[in-house]
Amino acid sequence: MPERLGPPRAAPLFGRVAIIGFGLIGSSIARAARHLNLAGTLVAVDRDEAVLARVRELGLAEEATADLAAGVGDADLAIICVPVGAYGAVAEAMAPGLKPGAIVSDVGSVKASVIAQVQPHLPAGVHFVPAHPVAGTEHSGPDAGFATLFLNRWCILTPTEGADQGAVDRVRNFWSAMGANVETMTAQHHDLVLAITSHVPHLIAYNIVGTAADLETVTQSEVIKFSAGGFRDFTRIAASDPTMWRDVFLHNKEAVLEMLGRLNEDIALLARAIRWGEGDKLFDLFTRTRAIRRGIISVGQETPEPDFGRRRDGQ
Numbered sequence: 001m002p003e004r005l006g007p008p009r010a011a012p013l014f015g016r017v018a019i020i021g022f023g024l025i026g027s028s029i030a031r032a033a034r035h036l037n038l039a040g041t042l043v044a045v046d047r048d049e050a051v052l053a054r055v056r057e058l059g060l061a062e063e064a065t066a067d068l069a070a071g072v073g074d075a076d077l078a079i080i081c082v083p084v085g086a087y088g089a090v091a092e093a094m095a096p097g098l099k100p101g102a103i104v105s106d107v108g109s110v111k112a113s114v115i116a117q118v119q120p121h122l123p124a125g126v127h128f129v130p131a132h133p134v135a136g137t138e139h140s141g142p143d144a145g146f147a148t149l150f151l152n153r154w155c156i157l158t159p160t161e162g163a164d165q166g167a168v169d170r171v172r173n174f175w176s177a178m179g180a181n182v183e184t185m186t187a188q189h190h191d192l193v194l195a196i197t198s199h200v201p202h203l204i205a206y207n208i209v210g211t212a213a214d215l216e217t218v219t220q221s222e223v224i225k226f227s228a229g230g231f232r233d234f235t236r237i238a239a240s241d242p243t244m245w246r247d248v249f250l251h252n253k254e255a256v257l258e259m260l261g262r263l264n265e266d267i268a269l270l271a272r273a274i275r276w277g278e279g280d281k282l283f284d285l286f287t288r289t290r291a292i293r294r295g296i297i298s299v300g301q302e303t304p305e306p307d308f309g310r311r312r313d314g315q
């Protein structure tokens with residue numbers, strides 16, 4: 001499996017690419033697109049002037065602006081990379097700048113809500129192809145991005161019924177070129193799957209670190225001192241961006257609540273097994289879950305150590 005990005009393309013895949021929201025994900029796309037020659041011109045759009053100043057300093061895009069409509073003007077591809085709670089406002093503000101035939105895509109961790117927020121604002125003749133790269137770290141901002149973030153990771157496309165196949169194929173090619181494995185599913189199915197594989201695990205991490213910090217019988221320094229193993233992994237996840245994750249939970253409410261209901265029932269069964277000394281039940285579950293972890297590693301979805309933030313080629 002390649003650990004590095006391939007050589008740059010002879011001709012860019014898209015002419016003008018606008019990236020709205022230039023944080024971890026937006027700047028990672030820009031770095032990969034620049035390295036691989038996927039865009040003729042890169043335009044950084046962000047509401048935060050400090051972010052735009054940093055983009056200019058690092059030379060991550062040819063243009064940088066806070067004006068959404070101007071930023072997407074003449075863009076062939078506009079990718080929304082802001083927290084999912086801001087999608088409606090962003091789509092509304094950028095819509096007047098979009099040219100006919102432009103493709104709008106995104107990277108949001110939730111898909112049904114994103115489609116509901118964006119689609120109504122898009123002018124006729126603009127194609128929407130929602131996407132979610134299942135790759136990230138606990139860090140935020142333009143300095144946190146790196147070009148290999150999407151290498152050998154999944155990117156899920158959730159095109160709506162009647163979506164323009166040509167536009168879907170172009171977005172697929174864009175993500176494949178960045179090293180991602182692309183899969184397509186409905187937005188509803190995406191939200192259910194990601195609720196259990198990503199959203200609920202984050203909620204558990206936020207919760208367990210919060211609970212540990214609130215314990216009266218364990219001091220704060222003990223929490224830090226003895227967090228070398230499993231708990232340390234939870235603290236990494238629980239350091240993830242509060243705005244992003246607040247929005248994820250508020251915008252994938254039903255699926256998350258459904259999965260939390262299942263989880264609560266299963267935790268009650270585990271508590272019962274511990275109380276009544278039913279070691280076989282615990283052993284059977286732990287054996288099953290160990291096999292799942294080994295399966296994940298053997299298909300190359302995971303590094304052996306739980307350090308997802310590491311840059312795989314030093315970029």
Ligand SMILES: NC(=O)c1ccc[n+]([C@@H]2O[C@H](COP(=O)([O-])OP(=O)(O)OC[C@H]3O[C@@H](n4cnc5c(N)ncnc54)[C@H](O)[C@@H]3O)[C@@H](O)[C@H]2O)c1
Binds near residue numbers: 135
């Ligand atoms: N962080 C991850 O691990 C990860 C992984 C996959 C997908 N995502 C998704 O990617 C998106 C961005 O996440 P990130 O981690 O890059 O966040 P980030 O905080 O690093 O960057 C977000 C950027 O959006 C800008 N922004 C916010 N509201 C805006 C608005 N109204 N107009 C213009 N700019 C605005 C912020 O100034 C910031 O620079 C989210 O939708 C998230 O769900 C995140």
Ligand SMILES: O=C(O)C(=O)C[C@]1(C(=O)O)C=C[C@@H](O)C=C1
Binds near residue numbers: 136137197237308
């Ligand atoms: O590795 C991490 O830090 C992540 O949390 C990445 C992660 C995930 O849950 O897998 C987080 C949110 C995204 O939407 C996609 C990927």
